[in-house]
Amino acid sequence: MCYDIQAKLEAQLKRARRMNHKDVIRELETNLEPYITQWHQVSGFSHPNLLIYTNETPTLPSPASWGLIPEWTKDQEQANKLRKNTINARGESIFEKPSFRDAAKHKRCLITIDGFFEHHHREKKSFPYYIRKANGDSITLAGLWSDWFNKESGELQRTFSIVTCKANSLLAEIHNKPKHAGPRMPLILAEDKEDNWLLPINSKEDQQEIQSLIRTSAEKLIAHTVRPLRGKSAVPNMQEASNEYFYDELNTLF
Numbered sequence: 001m002c003y004d005i006q007a008k009l010e011a012q013l014k015r016a017r018r019m020n021h022k023d024v025i026r027e028l029e030t031n032l033e034p035y036i037t038q039w040h041q042v043s044g045f046s047h048p049n050l051l052i053y054t055n056e057t058p059t060l061p062s063p064a065s066w067g068l069i070p071e072w073t074k075d076q077e078q079a080n081k082l083r084k085n086t087i088n089a090r091g092e093s094i095f096e097k098p099s100f101r102d103a104a105k106h107k108r109c110l111i112t113i114d115g116f117f118e119h120h121h122r123e124k125k126s127f128p129y130y131i132r133k134a135n136g137d138s139i140t141l142a143g144l145w146s147d148w149f150n151k152e153s154g155e156l157q158r159t160f161s162i163v164t165c166k167a168n169s170l171l172a173e174i175h176n177k178p179k180h181a182g183p184r185m186p187l188i189l190a191e192d193k194e195d196n197w198l199l200p201i202n203s204k205e206d207q208q209e210i211q212s213l214i215r216t217s218a219e220k221l222i223a224h225t226v227r228p229l230r231g232k233s234a235v236p237n238m239q240e241a242s243n244e245y246f247y248d249e250l251n252t253l254f
């Protein structure tokens with residue numbers, strides 16, 4: 001699963017800056033940067049705003065709230081209920097589930113983060129780990145997005161979900177919650193596959209191409225334990241949230 005991430009501003013802007021388009025950079029610096037938070041650790045259940053790159057504007061990011069609200073949602077009450085279950089989208093079923101299938105066909109996006117957090121469970125206790133690329137580079141995740149018009153407020157709200165896949169060997173060791181049907185991880189896209197995720201689907205073959213991207217990442221990842229993400233001992237949105245922290249109960253490091 002992927003419920004907690006670290007997404008600082010430079011990571012979120014990396015794709016746009018890589019394009020080196022002057023008008024895009026100007027748009028970022030004048031209109032977007034002042035409104036984007038530096039997230040050292042944030043939970044999807046708080047529905048934070050992040051920058052996403054959609055298939056409609058693949059070079060210019062737009063703010064979106066984490067927790068997808070489908071376009072067919074009736075009202076705010078239904079939206080609040082739905083988005084508790086749309087923080088993540090199970091990659092193997094995105095073309096089937098009512099909440100995701102329209103977005104899977106027509107509205108895919110990229111989310112760039114520094115790293116993410118997962119809990120390891122041992123003897124009825126949970127221990128948070130911070131996971132990042134071994135080379136220190138940012139991570140590009142596959143996502144789905146939607147625009148929902150709230151008739152009550154008159155507001156158009158852009159939201160997104162992070163797609164997940166089967167865990168690699170590292171995450172299989174960490175993400176071991178018994179009630180989950182197998183360990184999961186966010187779908188990480190290699191740089192040369194990012195644009196493929198945004199390609200339109202006009203045929204069965206196009207959909208199969210998108211589905212072929214939903215697989216365990218070969219990227220080299222590393223992990224270490226951090227302070228609690230929940231409760232009284234939790235570190236707030238500070239750089240220290242991803243600092244290494246040792247637990248006496250754990251004698252194995254991944």
